[in-house]
Amino acid sequence: MRLRKNLIALMSFEELEHTADIRIRVEAATLEELFSEAAQALMTIMYGSISPGNIRRHVEMDADDIISLIQEFLSEILFISEVEDLVFSGAEVRIAGNNLIADLTGEPFSKMKHLGGREVKGISYSDLSIGRERDSYILEVIFDV
Amino acid sequence: MLPGIKRLAPFEWEVPIGTVPGMRVPGRFFLSDELAKTLEDGAVQQLANVATMPGIIKNSLAMPDIHWGYGFPIGGVAAFSIEDGVISPGGVGFDINCGVRILTTPLQEKDLKKKRELIERLFNAVPTGVGAKSTLRLSYKELESMLTGGARWAVRQGFGMESDLLHCEEQGAMGGADPGAVSAKARQRGMPQSGTLGAGNHFLEIQAVREIFHEKAAGSCGLFPGQICIMIHCGSRGLGHQVCTEHLRVLEGATKKYGIILPDRQLACAPILSPEGKAYFGAMAASANYAWANRQVIMHxxxxxxxxxxDIPYEEMTLVYDVAHNVAKMEEHIVDGRRMKVCVHRKGATRAFGPGAPDLPREYVSLGQPVIIPGSMGTSSFLLHGTQEAMVRTFGSTCHGSGRIMSRTKAKKALSGQEVKESLAAEGIIVRAPHDGAIADEAPGVYKPSDEVVRVVDSAGISRLIARFVPLGVIKG
Known part of the structure; x- marks a missing residue:
């Protein structure tokens, strides 16, 4: 089960072409899953691989629109991860309008285990989009590295 | 290349008004035919987007290392009128005052017998890579002093010499810093990271002076052929990244409040003299000072x-110069024959002030400001100097590096970190990084050739070559 979860996390986003930075595309059935998958994608890029842990963090936020909400959500995860030395592998997200509540789970950062990643400096608004394709939500976002 | 782009001179191109709706001034960029082959439409589009911003003066500019970024293109330069212009984090980037400095030693290549040991000792001395923590234990008050004092604070703490400060842009401390505009969250990120190199394209490199183009200038900079030098490339770490993230949010609101229409949300901006604009400038200047202190501590x-x-005296290792290449500054320039104060944004571009500029130490007054252009791993780096031509044509700006041409995804598919490391080792270049992935990402082939980029700025006259350095050993974050 553990391995499967991990595999799902790794397969849930794809890296698109971008010369200087990292541009990814995430696809999910619901908006909540899209946010959750995006969080996992960010962590996978930063730390190479992620695996489940039992540390929990709770975040709540409001934004003007859904684009600002994803930008602020990912920026907040980046912040907590860096200052608390945590690597998140899961995010249970609830969204009502432009309000978000999320419970994050993860494990402590380990230099030995999490050395395969790249430092993300920020979540860019450039070309940040959330759209619908058939039954899926699609997110495209650029991480400055 | 996008339709409508006109060549004005062998190395100069114009993006006419109308390329994107709402352009107020034409775009202009510097490029050779060779470099034009890898020019991305996305980068030109971003250059044109910048031209739509209120109060932009003369041109939206890009240097020959132009490439697709976010907000401004990388290599982008734009000056805005103080009275009716705007300031934008999209014209500075997340890594505020990412910059580079070059330090000389009295050593020659032949003295460097234990190169591997040296690299290892440097790697152990300078905290490097994702999750690396500082050996400094800053108090809240000390961080505050660092944000206003920059490199000057670091020197007072014993990390360097007074003479280092004269050899930094802004003497290592930018005026107008407002620590009050730097949030508790930004400070929380900054506290444990002062004096750390970071990751990504940041590096510390041991180099040798291989070629001198301008002997007198090289002499003024304390350089001689075969000399060992050290280049340090890093920025304001998480503190600057957080400042950018938070002020971007505030300026998003300000964009709407002041009725500014923009083609890209990353260009969120506010009038320079508005409360939001002033707060961003104050926080950005404080972050820039953090970065100068950071490079000063690493150099120590x-x-x-x-x-x-x-066994060489500390004071015999002199700092040639330190430049910022992601920053917005209030500067005086002559526009249409009139001297005026403007806010110059340089995003992946270097200040290149010509002879006589007020900010220069005595030994560089007649030469112009030293400009440091780092190469990529395995390729040459260059020292140039600013020119009067740059003052006239680019608000005293030039390129900042070689500019990427290959995405990270392609780079990883092309060569593994191990392969890159081995091929560089065959050329006598030792690479040390926390993991091999960091090496593949930044391999030499992913960048435009640095010699072609500097050839363009030299030929266009916006800076002139002094010396070329070759890498001997690299520490990558």
Missing amino acids: MVRQVFSEMF
Whole structure:
């Protein structure tokens, strides 16, 4: 089960072409899953691989629109991860309008285990989009590295 | 290349008004035919987007290392009128005052017999890579002093010499810093990271002076053929990244409040003299000072290692210069024959002030400001100097590096970190990084050739070559 979860996390986003930075595309059935998958994608890029842990963090936020909400959500995860030395592998997200509540789970950062990643400096608004394709939500976002 | 782009001179191109709706001024960029082959439409589009911003003066500019970024293109330069212009984090980037400095030593290549040991000692002395923590234990008050004092604060703490400060842009401390505009969250990120190199394209490199193009200038900079030098490339770490993230949010609101229409949300901006604009400038200047202190502390660590290992006096390792290449500054320039104060944004571009500029130390007054252009791993780096031509044509700006041409995804598919490391080792270049992935990402082939980029700025006259350095050993974050 553990391995499967991990595999799902790794397969849930794809890296698109971008010369200087990292541009990814995430696809999910619901908006909540899209946010959750995006969080996992960010962590996978930063730390190479992620695996489940039992540390929990709770975040709540409001934004003007859904684009600002994803930008602020990912920026907040980046912040907590860096200052608390945590690597998140899961995010249970609830969204009502432009309000978000999320419970994050993860494990402590380990230099030995999490050395395969790249430092993300920020979540860019450039070309940040959330759209619908058939039954899926699609997110495209650029991480400055 | 996008339709409508006109060539004005062998190395100069114009993006006419109308390329994107709402352009107020034409775009202009510097490029050779060779570099034009890898020019991305996305980068030109971003250059044109910048031209739509209120109060932009003369042109939206890009240097020959132009490539697709976010907000401004990388290599982008734009000046805005103080009275009716705007300031934008999209014209500075997340890594505020990412910059580079070059330090000389009295050593020659032949003195460097224990290169691997030296690299290892430097790697152990300078905290490097994702999750690396500082050996400094800053108090809240000390961080506050660092945000206003920059490199000057670092020197007062014992990390360097007074003369270092004269050899930094802004003497290592930018005026107008407002620590009050730097949030508790930004400070929380900054506290444990002062004096750390970071990751990504940041590096510390041991180099040798291989070629001198301008002997007198090289002499003024304290350089001689075969000399060992050290280049340090890093920025304001998480503190600057957080400042950018938070002020971007505030300026998003301000964009709407002031009725500014923009083609890209990353260009979120506010009038320079508005409360939001002033707060961003104050926080950005404080972050820039953090970065100058950071490079000063790292340079101190490097000097200590060299001093101990080669038994050379600390003060014989002089700083040639330190430049910022992601920053917005209030500067005086002559526009249409009139001297005026403007806010110059440089995003992946370097200040290149010509002879006589007020900010220069005595030894560079007649030469112009030293400009440092780092190469990529395995390729040459260059020292140039600013020119009067740059003052006239680019608000005293030039390129900042070689500019990427290959995405990270392609780079990883092309060569593994191990392969890159081995091929560089065959050329005598030792690479040390926390993991091999960091090496593949930044391999030499992913960048435009640095010699072609500097050839363009030299030929266009916006800076002139002094010397070329070759890498001997690299520490990558």
